Amino acid sequence: MLLYDSAVSGNCYKVRLLLAHLGLDYERREVDVVDRSGRLELLGELNPGLRVPTLVLEDGRPLAESGAILWYFGEGTRYVPEDRFERAQMLQWMFFEQYSHEPNLAVLRFMLHVAGTPPSEAELEPRRRGSYAALEAMERGLAGRDFFAGEGYSIADIALYAYTHVADEAGLELAGYPRVLAWCERVREQPGHVLITA
Amino acid sequence: MLLYDSAVSGNCYKVRLLLAHLGLDYERREVDVVDRSGRLELLGELNPGLRVPTLVLEDGRPLAESGAILWYFGEGTRYVPEDRFERAQMLQWMFFEQYSHEPNLAVLRFMLHVAGTPPSEAELEPRRRGSYAALEAMERGLAGRDFFAGEGYSIADIALYAYTHVADEAGLELAGYPRVLAWCERVREQPGHVLITA
Numbered sequence: 001m002l003l004y005d006s007a008v009s010g011n012c013y014k015v016r017l018l019l020a021h022l023g024l025d026y027e028r029r030e031v032d033v034v035d036r037s038g039r040l041e042l043l044g045e046l047n048p049g050l051r052v053p054t055l056v057l058e059d060g061r062p063l064a065e066s067g068a069i070l071w072y073f074g075e076g077t078r079y080v081p082e083d084r085f086e087r088a089q090m091l092q093w094m095f096f097e098q099y100s101h102e103p104n105l106a107v108l109r110f111m112l113h114v115a116g117t118p119p120s121e122a123e124l125e126p127r128r129r130g131s132y133a134a135l136e137a138m139e140r141g142l143a144g145r146d147f148f149a150g151e152g153y154s155i156a157d158i159a160l161y162a163y164t165h166v167a168d169e170a171g172l173e174l175a176g177y178p179r180v181l182a183w184c185e186r187v188r189e190q191p192g193h194v195l196i197t198a
Numbered sequence: 199m200l201l202y203d204s205a206v207s208g209n210c211y212k213v214r215l216l217l218a219h220l221g222l223d224y225e226r227r228e229v230d231v232v233d234r235s236g237r238l239e240l241l242g243e244l245n246p247g248l249r250v251p252t253l254v255l256e257d258g259r260p261l262a263e264s265g266a267i268l269w270y271f272g273e274g275t276r277y278v279p280e281d282r283f284e285r286a287q288m289l290q291w292m293f294f295e296q297y298s299h300e301p302n303l304a305v306l307r308f309m310l311h312v313a314g315t316p317p318s319e320a321e322l323e324p325r326r327r328g329s330y331a332a333l334e335a336m337e338r339g340l341a342g343r344d345f346f347a348g349e350g351y352s353i354a355d356i357a358l359y360a361y362t363h364v365a366d367e368a369g370l371e372l373a374g375y376p377r378v379l380a381w382c383e384r385v386r387e388q389p390g391h392v393l394i395t396a
Contacts, residue, residue: 044338048294048335048336048338048339049294049298049335050335051298057283061283063283063286063287063290064290064294065289065290065293065294065297066293067289067293068286068287068289068290068292068293069286071285071286071289072282072283072285072286075282075285076282084270084273084274085255085259085261085270087269087270087273088261088266088267088269088270089261089266091263091265091266091269091289092261092262092263092266094266094293095263095264095265095266095292095293095296096246096247096262096263098293098296098297099263099296099297099300099301100247100249102297103297103301137246137247137248138246140242140246141246
């Protein structure tokens with residue numbers, strides 16, 4: 001398998017983390033996330049969305065969007081619950097992550113940590129507000145629970161962990177979210193855990 | 199079942215369209231999408247994301263995020279393929295829709311058609327550019343295909359149709375996307391189809 005990857009991307013890290021849990025081998029091809037010229041040539045035939053991660057299976061079929069790749073490898077393993085409601089609850093958090101969390105935390109982190117051009121306060125402020133709203137939603141979601149969906153650690157936790165655990169690189173402060181901080185610890189304790197820098 | 203709904207919301211329409219295909223009954227409770235005050239009181243116990251659609255099942259369990267609700271009701275029916283790759287391909291387009299499509303087309307439509315306060319060109323322009331990029335991705339995705347995932351109409355088509363078919367209300371022109379236009383026709387021909395205004 002070949003993963004069109006970015007070492008710094010949390011979306012790519014989600015895939016690398018699940019594949020590490022599952023002990024699956026793959027090649028990594030680094031894609032520039034700052035200079036996006038040439039994306040159509042590189043990924044156009046593989047992923048109409050032209051984003052990383054894009055994964056090419058051993059039989060040549062391509063798959064994209066971190067949540068869909070997590071689903072593909074997770075289904076049938078301990079990382080995706082079997083119960084219909086728990087599966088939907090897991091997807092609820094994964095869609096929340098892509099709609100309400102990633103566009104705030106990941107974009108802030110990109111502006112402050114990756115892009116290399118200093119952003120204006122007007123660019124930062126709405127993302128900061130959205131980030132804290134997403135963290136508040138996570139704090140509410142963890143009330144009385146160890147993990148976000150079903151009974152244990154699932155791909156919803158992988159999806160939400162990717163950008164939450166590097167919130168400091170987005171200039172965010174997690175101290176006000178004790179359930180989120182304790183959950184981050186529980187994620188790190190899972191067997192086969194790897195760092196985003198691995 | 200009770201659907202916290204908005205008549206004008208494409209995300210809510212996705213749920214209403216699938217439930218119509220499946221012939222399932224439910225109550226609708228209209229939620230204001232312009233004045234969002236009181237959302238925490240109304241939805242806080244049901245959906246940490248505080249968005250509509252939020253659905254309360256007959257046994258009282260809540261479910262949110264349009265894609266997760268579509269999955270819950272679609273799994274095991276003709277609207278979700280059984281093959282593992284086709285399921286992932288379907289989710290790929292559903293995540294694409296929430297990340298790259300809805301934040302552009304739906305937000306433009308909200309600004310021009312729903313909010314009631316005229317937006318500036320600086321607010322419109324990046325969303326317009328993002329909308330046409332998403333439509334180009336859809337046009338590429340439909341090459342040689344009638345529907346986005348698997349062999350037939352699925353919940354990925356429902357998800358993408360919701361805001362695509364009202365692109366005119368977002369000030370967008372679909373004439374340059376012949377495959378998208380033909381696909382919209384095919385979606386409308388599905389048995390049990392209902393309009394967004396139904």
